[in-house]
Amino acid sequence: MSVDFHHNFTQFFHALGILEPQKKSAQYMSFQSTLKEGAIHRFMPRTDLEVVVSDYSFHQEHQVNVSTAKPMVEISYCLQGTRGVQISNRDYEVTAGTCTMQLMEQVEANFIYNKDESYQMVGIGIPVTTFNHYMENINRNEGTPIRFSEVLRGNPFRFFQENINPLDMLIVKQLLEALVANRLTNLELECTVLQLLTRTCQTFFPHSTNxxxxxxxxxxxxxxxxxxxxxxxxxxxxxxxxxxxxxxxxxxxxxxxxxxxxTTVFGYLREQRLEKACYLLQSGTMNVMEVANAVGYSNPSHFAAVFKEKYGLNPRDFIRYRSQ
CATH class of the missing domain: 1.10.10 (Arc Repressor Mutant, subunit A)
Incomplete structure (x- = not known):
């Protein structure tokens, strides 16, 4: 019987020491050991997507060893905690506020957790075929797309990491809020995850025409x-x-x-400023003037104009719209 990429997650959950979940598309999993506390939520909105929301801590330093059984791609958004990972005799570190993309074949992995440190993460897993499909769609009009095997270049594992983009952070936090409130349909979950997948693939694999x-x-x-x-x-x-x-x-x-x-260097700067402004306005902790200053705009009228050009609403209307 062939093994699908979901088995990689199942192996990790077993190694982590969680209670056996029921067989259904949305699973709540708690720990069976008193050495840890918290829970993991596992969602499978469709057969080629796995979404894992983790929120837990350990009462002592802890290591988890696991082997992947099927090639896959995993994107993780780390909101809290610092976790070490050893793969193929190399050390990596996943820290709060970072987004990582991992492309892996069959590998041995050792996860290292600190004592009394809270870990909160959102992970998205996809099989190789889905990764290749998205790379083809992202670059469909711009030459030959990047494929899984070309990224690995003969290696069993590749690791990419960046700070979480402010707009992506907003999407992830809204996703978590909707899941906690149990007001997200399966289709809405799928659409949100696909949006994150597309944005992350574009971030780590920007297309070059030459x-x-x-x-x-x-x-x-x-x-x-x-x-x-x-x-x-x-x-x-x-x-x-x-x-x-x-x-x-x-x-x-x-x-x-x-x-x-x-885009140009300063076109990129403008996009980053506006995406951070969008996140800050959504958070509700600053007024429009404070947000403008926080992202580098000393002229509030200019800030309002460029914000409206990107989002279709001026900042004050955006606040009213989001609050509704």
């Missing part, structure tokens, strides 16, 4: 440039300053950034 023109070192520098702009919204460097910081001449920086990320 990827062979840039060396691996150049691509790493362009990625560094993107991170610098995202982390310095309030006081971003000029193009010349950014060029010096990453070690690329300004022509290659502008051309490479546009080809890798589909």
């Amino acid at each position: 990827p062979m023109e840039f060396s691996r070192d150049d691509r790493a520098k362009l990625f560094q440039a993107r991170m610098i702009m995202a982390e310095n919204m309030l006081n971003p460097p000029s193009l010349m300053e950014l060029s010096r910081l990453v070690g690329l001449n300004d022509y290659k920086l502008k051309k490479g950034f546009k080809e890798m990320y589909g």
Whole structure:
């Protein structure tokens, strides 16, 4: 009998020491050991999707060893806690506020948990065929799509990690709130998860119209440039300053950034500012002026204009709309 990718999650749950769940599409699973507390919710909105919401802690340092039985792709949003992972003799760390994508074949994994640390995560698992399908759709008009085997390049495991995009954080938190309130239909869950999948695939695998023109070192520098702009919204460097910081001449920086990320350096900065503004307005902890200042806009009228251009509503109307 063939083993599907859901078996990888089942193996992990067994190794974690949870009570055997009932066989249904939405499963609540609690721990059978007093060494841990909390629970895991497991959802399967369709056969090629697995959604896992984890919220637990351990009363002592703990390790979980598990083997994957089927190639798959997992995307995780870590909201709380720092967890170590050892795979193929390499150490990785998953920290709060990060999104990770893991592509794996058959591997041995060792998960390391700290004592009395709360872990809250949302994980999405898909089989290889679904990953390839989404990469084809993302790049359907832009040449040959990236495939699972090409990303692995003969390795059994690849690990990608970035800070969670503010808009993605908003989507994940709204998803959690709806699941806790039990007001999310199976179709709504599926649609939300597919939205996150598409956005994350675009984040980790931006399409380049001419990827062979840039060396691996150049691509790493362009990625560094993107991170610098995202982390310095309030006081971003000029193009010349950014060029010096990453070690690329300004022509290659502008051309490479546009080809890798589909926008200019400052177009990317604008998108990051507006997505963070959307998240802050949704949180309800700041007024419009405070949000504008928090994302680098000193002129509130200009902020309102660019916000409306992106979202179709000015910030005050957006607040009223979201509260309804």
